[in-house]
Amino acid sequence: MAAENRVEAVERALAVLDCFDGEKQALTLAELAERTGFYKSTILRLIGSLERFGYVGRRASDGRYTLGPAVWRLGSAYRRRFALAGAIRPELATLRDHTGETASFYVRDGDKRVCLYRENSLRAARHHLSEGEVLPLSGGASAWVILAWTGGDDERSTRVREAGAAISVGERDPDVAAVAVPVLDREGGFLGALSVSGLASRFGPELREAAAEALRESAARLRGVVV
Template identity: 40%
Template sequence: MTRSRGVVQMPKDSEPSGVDVLDRAFAILFAFRSDDAGLSLAELSERTGLYKSTLLRLAGALIHHKFLSRLDDGRYRLGPASFVLGCHYQAGLRLGDVLLPLMRELNREFGEAVSFHIREGDRRICLHRIDSTFSIRAQVREGDVQGLELGAGGRVLLAFSGAEGEPYESVRRSHSYMSFGERDPETAGISVPVFGIGQRLQGALGIVGPTSRVDRPFMERVRGRLLAVAAEATEALGGNSASLRHAAAL
């Protein structure tokens, strides 16, 4: 992070809102990382680019509203109000509210079926599905149950559930898997992971269709877009999208 005194250092994926006092307050909150036991005033100043006098004033207001707490040694940490809001957000969040609009975008863009699979034990379930706009299509419906070791969605679910060896090491590096006729000789697909709070795997987002249309050039063309959509869903679900966005740029 570059140092710029008096200039708010926003999170990498954020832009200033134009309301300076709020931008500065949120810069303080977002300065904390998951492994921080507490931050000194000097560390907060380093991470945010704010003067210590400004930090003291804003920290006092954040402490008043319980978004910050001050430890006995003078360091700061996030307060209980941050946790309460996070719990409210998580409780009100439904996967479909996040995923279905994004899946419809992919369907309009490429015309092929878009699916989202979750893992249940040693099987996977098609939780959401947007059908292909073409008359010839892969026949999978919401609620269908399939195995994990055949097909792009299953491979991704296994890879990010800790399966060892290949192809799972490669899947974890690329954050994607291309399947050619594994489950059905005439069907191909590509899937990527979606994460939530604490980087917990939520499921596998994929595009699937007949091999006559969904071939390797098609998958290579859509891979970056699919990863970008998975990153957007991950952010909305409270996860960290950095690895997905990095993979999309490769």
């Protein structure tokens, strides 16, 4: 990107927001400084503007900083822009009930993936993840599907495209196995990855294959719904 199309102050403010990665609900000024590498005085100036527009708040109890309501508003707007939303949720519930495992829909966000929609398994022992969770693209069935359908030209991406699905066992979490397929629009454009994941100890090869077939059926029903 050309330098004239970038605003350093905006990028620094966004770097502050990126510190809130979901691992901790609130951060101290020192923690923000450590994560960004910025001087505390710089962070305070940036936070002043972020607070003004509702992107960051400060807890009165301990002075720690948290994300503000404006972030939720933008996140909600982003999720609403998917016309698929109304169709995906019933499919996720169907997949969960059919397989007994957790069903999810992921989209790509730069070099990461975001769990946009999810229906967690109703079993007490399950693979649980919250909507909005950000995960790397370095492992997991949904990551391989996303990479394969967004420009991946390596051998694994080729195999995933040929198979029309990806399977992972213990890649991101040693106790979790997952199956994922692409969700395409009516013109073949990639929308996201539809996934079923569960404890590897019970989500064995036969069940994964059955889940893959159920996922393909769901993806076929979703195809044609335009974003």
